[in-house]
Amino acid sequence: MPTTTERLQRDEVWYCLDCDHFCLGDGGEYYMVHDAIWYRVTYGQECEGMLCIGCLEGRLGRGLTAADFTDCPLNHEKRERGSARLRDRLNRSR
Numbered sequence: 311m312p313t314t315t316e317r318l319q320r321d322e323v324w325y326c327l328d329c330d331h332f333c334l335g336d337g338g339e340y341y342m343v344h345d346a347i348w349y350r351v352t353y354g355q356e357c358e359g360m361l362c363i364g365c366l367e368g369r370l371g372r373g374l375t376a377a378d379f380t381d382c383p384l385n386h387e388k389r390e391r392g393s394a395r396l397r398d399r400l401n402r403s404r
């Protein structure tokens with residue numbers, strides 16, 4: 311019987327919409343940004359999915375900073391355990 315993680319890994323929603331980067335797990339890029347940012351980068355698209363940091367920044371046209379992320383437990387955890395560039399953005403003041 312597959313574990314929860316194995317089932318999640320087979321589910322396409324955990325892959326970046328643009329580059330197929332796998333966003334879940336330690337060192338991954340699973341995070342929450344404010345709705346306004348998410349709507350802006352997914353406007354006119356189905357947004358059942360994820361974007362890695364690089365692709366979200368590409369769509370947004372600028373780098374993310376700590377202020378773009380919501381104040382949720384997931385982001386606090388990723389500040390310690392996310393990918394190098396996710397940790398960098400979560401700790402970047404501007």
Ligand SMILES: [Zn+2]
Pocket residue numbers: 326327328329330331361362363364365366
């Ligand atoms: Zn990507």
